[in-house]
Amino acid sequence: MSATSALNVAKPLTLPCGVTVKNRFYKSAMNEALAGRDCAPAEEHVQLYHRWAMGGAGVLVTGNVMVDRTQLGEPGNVAVEDERDLNMLRRWAKAGTGDGTHCWMQINHPGRQSPATINPHPYAPSAGELDGDYARFFAPPRELTVTQIRDIVRRFATTAGIAKKAGFTGVEIHAAHGYLINQFLSPLDNRRTDEYGGSLENRARFLFEVVAAVREAVGPKFPVAVKINSSDAPIAATASAPEGAPAGFDEEESIWVIRRLDEMGVDLIDISGGTLEKPVIQTTTGAREDERRGVYFTEFAKRLKGVVRAPIALTGGFRSADDMETALNSGITQMIGIARPLVIMPGLPNRIIRNAWRGTVRLPWITTGIKALDKAFGGVLVISWFELQMNRIGQGRRPNPSIGGLRALLFAIRQHGFGALAPRRRKGHR
């Protein structure tokens, strides 16, 4: 046994469904924004996932794939609602499963979090316009009927079944970050009075129905993961939400839902979070933000320890092998969820496992050099910058961390038109 193989991060993990993944690196979902208007996977997906698979992660989760091509969350989303793109999906899955890597498709529906530039007719658990600055970027959603809810549940199952057929080796249901399932869970968004609203049991019904339908579509031996918010409360100030503020989906509720998911036989719980107003990535300052926050959602993961049988993937803020070892050692997580560092350094898992690399990945401060522009486009700036880098890797080039923010914004416009500059996350709601 070599010295490096003693690392916790190098150890295989067997999931409740019986499948074993080769190590603890869990590449978190990042929308690649590589699809064209046809929402089909592109050559760049194949190349990008080949590069990541050769980088050594145990599991690669794809960017969110939509279950309905009329309901996209961001420009450049892949959508899978039938088998029209099966050949490209097969090539994508084959690339992503090279070298014994698992490649799981993340499946999503954006609900109301679907920018007006790409969707004039969004749906949500409840109708109602947004408040605040961002209202004009999101069309007011229509309330889903029960028949439409059942259709979306069926769509999740269909997409999962096609993912399996194409050769993806697992699926992750996206129940976090303010998208449709999160909207059902959150009392701020879900004001329904039928069996899908009101009590937590009712608000979670949509998620549970999606999980059950997906499980039925893929069978008992196929990994099914769920990405869920630890809460919708502000990340840095969970304990100090303004008094009298309406309660969102909170930690107690999240733990209750996670326990139920565990009982249902979910294979992995991917922990994320953030408010609908505050996305998981809060600033453009990269390493500086990381230093302030450390590993995200650690306190919540401590509360979950020993509570569920399903492995946890704690996602956000992992930048060094030492932090990864500490987290695995303490038992608060069984997988290391990691996103942005794998864009900057796609070979990071192998560097740590094989080459005993002990450095820290420092995310760049992404700036246009013009304060007002940075302020106006903060969230879009970060996302576009990482999309640009994924595009480079997809074209067989190396990521280039020295590229500036202005180039990232111009890239986004060139790829997806001016609509790409509209906020991808909403802010304020009523």
Ligand SMILES: Cc1cc2nc3c(=O)[nH]c(=O)nc-3n(C[C@H](O)[C@H](O)[C@H](O)COP(=O)(O)O)c2cc1C
């Ligand atoms: C460009 C980009 C796209 C993302 N797309 C998704 C997505 O499709 N689904 C998802 O669950 N999270 C998405 N995320 C969030 C990441 O999965 C992850 O939770 C977040 O980046 C924190 O992890 P990190 O600190 O390791 O980057 C995205 C993040 C970035 C930077």
